[in-house]
Amino acid sequence: MYYNNNKVSLLxxxxxxxxxxxxxxxxxxxxxxxxxxxxxxxxFRCYPVTDERSAGFFALGVSMEKGPVAIVVTSGxxxxxxxxxxxEAYYQHRPxxxxxADRPQEDIDQNVGQxxxxxxxxxxxxxxxxxLVDTLSDNNSFHRRLxxxxxxxxxxxxxxxxxxxxxxxxxxECETLEHMVIEEGRKVEIMRPSDVPxxxxxxxxxxxxxxxxxxxxxxxQTTLALSAVKMERIRKHVTVLSEPLSDPSAHPFDGIxxxxxxxxxxxxxxxxxxxxxxxxxxxxxxSAEGVEVWxxxxxxxxxxxxxxxxxxxxxxxxxxxxxxxxxxxxxxAKVSDYLSWWNNAFAEEEERILASTDSACLxxxxxxxxxxxxxxxxxxxxSVHYANSTAVRLACRYVNGHTIRCNRGVNGIDGCISTxxxxxxxxxxxxxxxxxxxxxxxxxxALWNNNxxxxxRIILLNDHRGGIFxxxxxxxxxxxxxxxxAGSHKADARGICTQNDIxxxxxxxxxxxxxxxxxxxxxxxxRPILLEIEY
Numbered sequence: 464m465y466y467n468n469n470k471v472s473l474l475x476x477x478x479x480x481x482x483x484x485x486x487x488x489x490x491x492x493x494x495x496x497x498x499x500x501x502x503x504x505x506x507f508r509c510y511p512v513t514d515e516r517s518a519g520f521f522a523l524g525v526s527m528e529k530g531p532v533a534i535v536v537t538s539g540x541x542x543x544x545x546x547x548x549x550x551e552a553y554y555q556h557r558p559x560x561x562x563x564a565d566r567p568q569e570d571i572d573q574n575v576g577q578x579x580x581x582x583x584x585x586x587x588x589x590x591x592x593x594x595l596v597d598t599l600s601d602n603n604s605f606h607r608r609l610x611x612x613x614x615x616x617x618x619x620x621x622x623x624x625x626x627x628x629x630x631x632x633x634x635x636e637c638e639t640l641e642h643m644v645i646e647e648g649r650k651v652e653i654m655r656p657s658d659v660p661x662x663x664x665x666x667x668x669x670x671x672x673x674x675x676x677x678x679x680x681x682x683x684q685t686t687l688a689l690s691a692v693k694m695e696r697i698r699k700h701v702t703v704l705s706e707p708l709s710d711p712s713a714h715p716f717d718g719i720x721x722x723x724x725x726x727x728x729x730x731x732x733x734x735x736x737x738x739x740x741x742x743x744x745x746x747x748x749x750s751a752e753g754v755e756v757w758x759x760x761x762x763x764x765x766x767x768x769x770x771x772x773x774x775x776x777x778x779x780x781x782x783x784x785x786x787x788x789x790x791x792x793x794x795x796a797k798v799s800d801y802l803s804w805w806n807n808a809f810a811e812e813e814e815r816i817l818a819s820t821d822s823a824c825l826x827x828x829x830x831x832x833x834x835x836x837x838x839x840x841x842x843x844x845x846s847v848h849y850a851n852s853t854a855v856r857l858a859c860r861y862v863n864g865h866t867i868r869c870n871r872g873v874n875g876i877d878g879c880i881s882t883x884x885x886x887x888x889x890x891x892x893x894x895x896x897x898x899x900x901x902x903x904x905x906x907x908x909a910l911w912n913n914n915x916x917x918x919x920r921i922i923l924l925n926d927h928r929g930g931i932f933x934x935x936x937x938x939x940x941x942x943x944x945x946x947x948x949a950g951s952h953k954a955d956a957r958g959i960c961t962q963n964d965i966x967x968x969x970x971x972x973x974x975x976x977x978x979x980x981x982x983x984x985x986x987x988x989x990r991p992i993l994l995e996i997e998y
Contacts, residue, residue, distance in 0.1 A: 465503060465643035466496035470595050470629055473606055474562065475500055476648035481614040483531045483560060484508055485889060487522040489515050491537020493577065494564035495634050498535055504645055510888060514908040515541045519548025520870075520878030521912070522559055524885025527846075527868060531558040531618050538565050539577035542584055547877050550588045552624040554737060554872025556686055556761070558617045559624040561585065567630050568596060585626045591616040592626040611651040619653055621761035622686075659786040663776050667733060667757070668790055671701045675731035675755075677801045681744070683736030683768075684708040687781045688866040693788040699796040702805040704744070707862040708869055709736050709780075714809040715816060715860050717741045720748075727804060728754070732769060735759045735780035738871040740859050745769060759783045816860050825973050825998045827924040831857040831897060834922060834980050839864065841984055843893055846886060850879035850898035852931045854924060858897070876902035880909035880921065887919035887991075893984075894918055900925040901950055910963040910991070919991035920983050923956055926998055956995045966992035 474497070478486075487510045488498050501507050510525065512518035515536055526532040536542055542563045552559045566578045582594035593609040613625040631637075671678045680697065682689070682705035689705075691712040697703055698712075704720075705713040721743040728751035735758070739745070745768040748754065756767050757774040765772055776783065798806070822829050831854070838847070848868040849855040855869045868886065870879055880903060883896035896919070903923050932949040945951045960967040966988060970976040979994040986992065 465500055465640045466634065467638040467640050467643065468496055468631065469603055470606060470631070471497050471500055472643070472645050473603060473648065474595075474610055474627065474629065475504060475645050477607070477610045477614060477650060478533060478560070479506060479645075480648040480650040481531065481618055483533050483614070483618075485525050485529045485532045486510070487512055487518050487525065487532065487534040487885075489513065489518050489534070489536045489541065491541060491564065492634065493538040493566065493631060494535050494562075496631060496637055497562065497564060497629065500643075500645070501535070508889075510885070510914050512912055512914070514911065515544035516547060517878070517881040517884075517906065517908045517912070519545035520551070520881030520906070521885035521888070521909070521914075523548050523552050523555075523557055523870070523878070524882040524887070525889040526552070526557045526559055527882075527886050528889040531560065531622075533560040533562055535562045536564070537577070538563065538581065539579055542579075542581050546585060546588065547875060548881075549585055549624045549626075551870045551872040551875065551878065551882075553588045553590075555684065555870070556621045556623050556737070558622040560614065560617055561589070561624060561626045563626065563628050565628050565630040567632065582628045585624075588624065589626045590623040592628070594628045594630070596630060607648070608651075610648075615651060615653060659778050659783055660776075663778075664786055664790050667776075667787060670731050670755075670757070671733065672791070672794065675729075677727065677729045678702070678731040678733070679704055679729040679805075680733045680735070681705075681739070681748075682709050682780070682784075683734070683739045684869070684871045685736045685780050689781055689784060690788075691864075693785055696792055697784065697788050699798075700791045700794065700802075702802055704741075706740050706859050707865070707867045708740065708871060709866060711864055711866050713859075713862075715812050716809065717743070717856075717859060718812050718815060719805075719808045720744045723747070723808075725751075727801070730754055732756045733759065734767060734769070735784065738874070739768070740855055740869075740871065823973060825971070825976055825996070827853055827899075827926070827930070827996075827998070828857055828860075829973065830922065830924060830976055830980075830996050832861045833977060834895075834897065835861045835863065837980055837984060838895075841893075845893040845895060846890070848879065848883040848886065848894065848896040850896070850902040851876050852902070852929070853899050854897045854902075856931075877905055878909075880906040883921075884909045884912055884915060884919060887916060888912075888914040890918070892918065893920065895920050895922070897922045898924065899930065900927060900952075900954070901929045903956065904952075904954055907959050910959060910965055912963075915965075915991050917988040917990055917992075921991065921993040922980070922983065923993060923995045924998075925955065925995055927952055927954075955997065956993055960993050964990055966990055968992065968994040969997065970994065971997050
């Protein structure tokens, strides 16, 4: 059975035209005709998720594996519940189409239930926002233009989330048909050059090798994993500061930047990608006198965490770095004094990290170190998600040889588990998620999800508090720190796992942690497994 509605049919046809086949569906009545027609159409992979906040992050995880994804919510405050995930998708440039069913315009602000001003509600966090209002004229062509505008913004260039608001009548007022074929819509074509401009490569080469005394390449989070081989080749010519969020060959540098002398600060920064985990690099590099910053980005937005910005090169970071590698490799690798200083600093930082980790003591650090060491021996394909705060900072210390996933767009702790869950539901690979306790318990509805499979494995680092707040300077003498700042608690995950049919393991000693991680990595099961580390 199909609901016969022109706007719904047009929307579904254009989703197909733009290659969007994965759809997260949330329950409701106003969105029922959209949900029903998508499911009955049979051309989409559908994921039912009840909690809209979790569903938004679940969709974000699906997009990491499948690319553009849509999420359909009903009218009213349901739309606002996806906002945290939309913000994260915006700063990660993840392609997400938020489709919100709405009440007719005449019901808005008239004390009719389940109504609010939905059109434009996400304007600060989306690349496009369109409202498919009814007009007096034949509006099908106009609606097509609006939907194409949104879907083009979602899937082209740097990509990102968009919002399509669809005012609809009640389902009881809509005609139903036994058979309806929804044809693929006709999309608007946009032509974009694919080659990296040679003149820009020459300019960058000159700045990196000849016209700067202290050049560095800074790579933030990217949507694609960079080539480790090519990144290592670039490192033979110039210093690269990157993290596992983008570069599998990244070297830890957090401990270097915070204490480096002023005369070693860069005078030229080539900045690619988005956010960085390192806390100190933004302000430290911004303090460099006379520093010149060039940005490579798929869009022309004026973005620089170093405050200064002198030039923007519109190009995808991975394509640009690949082309830059090929160009730099035409030259003999000459290790400058500045590059030599950084190479020595990298080596000393790795030795410091090794010396500071007590493997005989159960802690978040020893757990992540052991997990990463065992991961090297796994024979299957996998992805690893780290939650924000302590977990991802430990990842930047111990991850080696693979990239990681993390919601670094706005660095929030909400939705980290839901994102990993969405990723796991859309792939056959193993998906690991390492999280702290506050992040996990805040997002526990991620496990209230019938889409989950045995390829989702979670490590919960539970010190019964927001441990990172202990390290915030200025709070040492705060009498209310534990209760009101660090959020101390006595919760564990056993009951949550039981109610959601999640396999549960726990560890309170180093030996139990070692055994638990091995079991987490190797046990074959059709349901997710969680290992809780209490320390």
